[in-house]
Amino acid sequence: MSTFGFYFDSSACSGCKTCQVACKDKNDLQAGIRFRRVYEVAGANWNKTDEGAWEHDIVAYNLSIACNHCENPSCVKACPTTAMHSELDGIIQIDPKKCVGCRYCQWACPYGSPQYNRQKGIMQKCDFCRDYILDGKQPVCVTSCPMRALEFGPISQLIEKYGDNRSVFPLPDPSITKPALFIKPHPGAARASELGGSIINREEVKDEQ
Amino acid sequence: MVFTLSMQFSVGVVLLYDLFLLFPIALKKEKLPLRFQMILLVALVAALTGVVFSLLHPGNPVNAMKTLSNLNNSWLSREILFFISYSGMLLIVTGLQFRFPSAVRSYKWLLDLTCLTGLVLVYVMSRIYWLPSMPAWDSIFTPISFYLAMFLSGSCFLLLFQLNSGSWTSQKGLAVLIIAIPVIQVALLPVYMSWLEEAGDSARQSVSLLLNQYLPAFYLRLGFEILTIAFGFWAFFSIRSDTLKRRNLFIPALLAFITMVGALVIDRFLFYQQIVPIGNL
Numbered sequence: 001m002s003t004f005g006f007y008f009d010s011s012a013c014s015g016c017k018t019c020q021v022a023c024k025d026k027n028d029l030q031a032g033i034r035f036r037r038v039y040e041v042a043g044a045n046w047n048k049t050d051e052g053a054w055e056h057d058i059v060a061y062n063l064s065i066a067c068n069h070c071e072n073p074s075c076v077k078a079c080p081t082t083a084m085h086s087e088l089d090g091i092i093q094i095d096p097k098k099c100v101g102c103r104y105c106q107w108a109c110p111y112g113s114p115q116y117n118r119q120k121g122i123m124q125k126c127d128f129c130r131d132y133i134l135d136g137k138q139p140v141c142v143t144s145c146p147m148r149a150l151e152f153g154p155i156s157q158l159i160e161k162y163g164d165n166r167s168v169f170p171l172p173d174p175s176i177t178k179p180a181l182f183i184k185p186h187p188g189a190a191r192a193s194e195l196g197g198s199i200i201n202r203e204e205v206k207d208e209q
Numbered sequence: 210m211v212f213t214l215s216m217q218f219s220v221g222v223v224l225l226y227d228l229f230l231l232f233p234i235a236l237k238k239e240k241l242p243l244r245f246q247m248i249l250l251v252a253l254v255a256a257l258t259g260v261v262f263s264l265l266h267p268g269n270p271v272n273a274m275k276t277l278s279n280l281n282n283s284w285l286s287r288e289i290l291f292f293i294s295y296s297g298m299l300l301i302v303t304g305l306q307f308r309f310p311s312a313v314r315s316y317k318w319l320l321d322l323t324c325l326t327g328l329v330l331v332y333v334m335s336r337i338y339w340l341p342s343m344p345a346w347d348s349i350f351t352p353i354s355f356y357l358a359m360f361l362s363g364s365c366f367l368l369l370f371q372l373n374s375g376s377w378t379s380q381k382g383l384a385v386l387i388i389a390i391p392v393i394q395v396a397l398l399p400v401y402m403s404w405l406e407e408a409g410d411s412a413r414q415s416v417s418l419l420l421n422q423y424l425p426a427f428y429l430r431l432g433f434e435i436l437t438i439a440f441g442f443w444a445f446f447s448i449r450s451d452t453l454k455r456r457n458l459f460i461p462a463l464l465a466f467i468t469m470v471g472a473l474v475i476d477r478f479l480f481y482q483q484i485v486p487i488g489n490l
Binding site for chain 2: 037039065074076077078079080081082098100102104107108109110111112170171172173176193198199205
């Protein structure tokens with residue numbers, strides 16, 4: 001079971017993508033690989049008022065998603081080589097010596113977290129900046145966020161502080177993997193599904209490998 | 210795609226060969242005709258094609274061996290295990306057939322075991338795709354489609370291969386399979402599509418992909434399946450007890466084989482292309 005987790009305040013996120021860029025910089029990631037991705041979600045309808053005018057009903061918000069170091073990690077179960085494994089501290093890590101780059105973990109993960117590095121022929125993903133944690137520091141995405149929308153800490157503390165909500169549209173049902181991700185949804189998120197909301201920056205966040 | 214299709218073809222050929230052709234010969238203690246010995250060789254070549262693709266997939270053969278490390282949890286590990294077992298047994302039984310064509314009865318148990326391993330392999334192969342993250346694959350329809358592909362490809366090949374040497378009853382049986390399996394495939398399509406419609410946003414997007422972006426391929430596959438049924442009927446009614454008239458069977462059997470290959474290749478192409486991950490992340 002993961003002992004650490006992320007808290008993400010979607011209502012505070014401005015979608016500046018500093019977390020995404022800081023993560024790429026810290027991990028020296030090549031073009032096309034993003035351990036953290038900022039999804040822009042939007043949905044809207046045009047409604048006719050009683051007076052006959054048309055008004056829109058737009059919902060737009062951002063979701064900053066990396067590996068959620070799930071309590072029931074489907075990537076770990078799927079990995080045929082045991083390269084994808086859970087450390088004692090609950091952090092899901094990839095052993096590059098064991099990984100054969102079959103990409104099965106990428107299929108199994110409902111959050112699209114494992115990323116294929118074509119040059120190295122192996123999978124890579126967020127490790128909570130484990131080296132930083134061991135030095136007593138916070139993950140780089142958390143410290144770089146200018147809106148303080150991201151927070152990192154022990155799961156028990158995060159639940160005590162923010163509650164245990166792990167779902168927001170369009171993230172998968174959290175019961176599948178029990179992600180260590182706690183979310184304060186944007187006020188409009190509840191309406192996004194009924195408005196036919198979708199990810200609108202798909203070209204930007206898609207896996208290019 | 211090549212791996213799954215070639216392995217399902219191989220297992221289908223071996224299984225139906227065992228049931229339809231070898232069983233009567235073993236009962237009569239007859240010598241195996243040379244033509245029949247070639248059947249297992251074709252199945253072995255198909256399996257070895259799968260070997261080449263599976264070895265290349267993880268980079269090199271050493272990497273392939275690493276994939277056996279998580280048999281407790283990973284269906285991919287289990288697939289590699291059953292794949293190696295099946296291919297190994299098929300290699301041995303093919304060698305035995307060529308070396309001892311008169312002693313079929315003595316090693317038929319090994320062929321039966323190979324068939325059983327092959328059936329498990331096809332199931333394990335389908336379980337790889339049975340992922341909650343991929344709603345369009347996450348259902349009983351995946352193993353059903355894999356088993357149907359296995360039986361159809363095996364029966365089409367065997368009917369074509371035993372035109373002049375097979376028994377009247379086995380040919381009739383294979384022709385019935387060539388008719389029945391595409392009928393089931395076509396009948397299952399609306400059931401599968403309506404199930405997808407109810408299985409959440411991502412699954413609905415898969416339906417949308419099939420009926421919009423891949424509509425020409427979807428119809429082409431349907432067309433090939435209907436043609437396979439038609440050629441299956443033609444073959445069925447061309448089968449005669451009189452061996453001299455069996456040449457009539459060649460054209461429908463060949464056409465059924467060609468349309469079957471077309472249908473299965475497009476079906477598998479769509480299987481991979483229709484996928485929309487849950488949450489569409």
